[in-house]
Amino acid sequence: MTPVIHHRTATVDGLEVFYREAGDAAAPVVLLLHGFPTSSHMFRRLIPELADRYHVIAPDHIGFGQSAMPAPADFPYTFDALTDVTEGLLRQLGVDRFAMYVQDYGAPIGWRLALRAPERVTAIVTQNGNAYEEGFVKPFWDGVFAYTDDPRPETEAAMRTALTLDSTRWQYVNGVADPSLVSPDNWVHDQALLDRPGNDEIQLGLFRDYPTNVGLYPRVHRYFRESQVPLLAAWGARDEIFGPAGAEAFRQDLPSAEVHLLESGHFALESHLDEIAALMRDFLGRALAA
Template identity: 70%
Template sequence: MNVVHHRTATVDGHRVFYREAGPDQAPTVLLLHGYPTSSHMFRELIPALADRYHVIAPDHLGFGQSDTPPVDEFEYSFDALASITEGLLDALDVERFAIYVQDYGAPIGWRLALARPERVTAIISQNGNAYEAGFVESFWAPIWAYAADPGPGNETALRGALGLDAIRWQYLHGVSDPSLVSPDTWTHDHALIQRPGNDAIQLRLFRDYATNVALYPRVHEYFRESRVPLLAVWGANDEIFGPDGARAFRDDLADAEIHLLDAGHFALESDLDTVAARVRDFLGRAVA
């Protein structure tokens, strides 16, 4: 078993928690988590990669063990979270890296790639969206409504997403054998989301999500111009980002490798071995 270190760095005055494993001189793989979790979602993937790669998995501000400055002290946006992540990479002297993106990690990763495309050696997307085709509209309609009009009525509709039942659903929907998913996942995430003031943080990010869609044309152009190696290993039963989001990568990257799994939004919880094997095979060819 590879040793995983649990560390912190100060970026722009904020404490950023990150997990790190593997030899410093090996190719770096940056793991970027989504909502409502943290680098905790990668707790088993990290040692599965660290014999061959230098693996870094940060908690975004407002999540996990990183600082959660209140909304009147930090302007929560995907631009800001990407800037903090870039600052962490600079603090760790990481020049080039592959990115593994899931959910919120995708728009953060896309911003890193657009800012300095030469740094990104490869992309793995595990239900990390970059196309409008990927949105399951029944899930996203309340978020689009809130982004357009963040009034009390639309906010009330979204507050349910912060609750235990909604977080449990994210872990269990689309999973053929729910007994494979530990209840520690949703209880851990729910406890951290329920910290005082964190509701306002999450609502700010819900509202800002529309900026990610506006970024998609630039992301597609980046794909076409860079020809970056890309693997999509995707839970096909996800009712947040559907499988058309994975297939769409081939619109701009003809050589994208697409693997649809009989899994949901958090495929690592039910299909870790399959995902890890696909990632190791892909990285072995893409960044060797």
């Protein structure tokens, strides 16, 4: 029987937060944290693969998907602020402990949740969710850090290309051996949301805040070493944003980390759903039973 997925909203600090929820509310929680430029839409096929065993919660970050999109003057678009809202949603839902799946922007949000309350995190699945400088692939990050180091019209222009349809499509199909496996609905859906009036300034604000994530890495590594949290890296090895060295790097601080490099790109779920779901079910079954 296919699990039922509920599409809900909650009000957190006056902001409407959209989230997908499935599974038994008494089961262990698996929190799915999406990246840029997508939303919980990226988990639409993964959720049914997990919901027979777990209580799955997948929110849209503020400024993304179906969640509220306040103007930058009314909301500080920083990764700290996005984490505050995620933390508020979990509190409202009564979630005390959770495993988490992090991808792209979901990773720095997840790391902040763990740093704030390490005892709450039961296990981590990272799918191209970076925590090490080894993971940054050039030339992609050269443009990002040129902008964050010196935000002016010339450096901003390069970052605005990341908000275009060609760039959004590239993130989905680059590195995928058979692009016909990836539905164009993905980039059409994401681009429609990126193109909303004012969303460009939101995304530029988050780009400018990205160095705060790198600045957290030493604390994140210490958290890994001290907690030895169970971690699975199911990583698109052909990703030209966060490369496979970023997956291997987790073993620096978590020697027991399970690393699987998949012949896919940044959004590996689109081409390797079955493999990732099987890896997660096996890993979570062992990690959460311990």
